[in-house]
Amino acid sequence: MIDRLAAALQFDQEALNLRHQRQQVLANNIANADTPNYKARDFDFSQELSRAMDSGRPADGGLALSTTAAGHIGGHGQSAPVGDLLYRVPDQPSLDGNTVNMDVERTRFADNSVRYQAALTMLNGRIQGLKSAMQPE
């Protein structure tokens, strides 16, 4: 029964997780707004969400060493938070090679935080629905 509950909440969980990852990527762009040669990153949310729903998070896999003998040490490479982190196409690149456009990053950040709250509200609503379904009368 618990796994059914987990399955019911999985979509919202993945959406919230990806919103959080995107929040980090955008925060990193803002943090590196003055770093020479830094290239702004971002990812396609809907694409990553459908991939997470189809095949699970990339963090589960990651790059691993194959162990063919008992003495081998299993190594795990650190995997990217999302499948592929893309580079933003700059509309006004600066001379130092930095492609962060502060206005774009800040509006995306604000947009993403509102969407995070929306995802949170929907998840809350779903939990409330499940809870009230479990009440006796």
Next chain:
Amino acid sequence: MSMFSIFEISGSAMTAQAQRMNVTASNMANADSVAGPDGEAYRAKQVMFEARGQNGTGVGGVAVREVIEDDAPMRREFRPDHPLADDEGYVTMPNVEPVNEMVNMISASRSYQANVEVLNTSKQLMMKTLTLGEN
């Protein structure tokens, strides 16, 4: 990737920008220092930023790699009465450009503010996430 690494990212940027402001303050304060501890005139300093160890995850914040000395030519002023004047009567003055420093300071403070905003927004979102499923 921990849930709180966003604080780490914005915090590192705030540290870096604060250091940049410190360096600017030092440059402005020493704009007329004709002699430092080594007897030479003060040289303007600049900070170098670098994106911090991203080990494949693509996010990691920012760090100050080093503080470099500006290699712009030193300013020379004709002041024959000055005790540090050379044979021709010129005094070597620091190569600090006050206009550049002011611009640098404004840029650093704006970036700092942007990072504070990011930190505040993230904090609010996390506080809301902590109350998930209540009431």
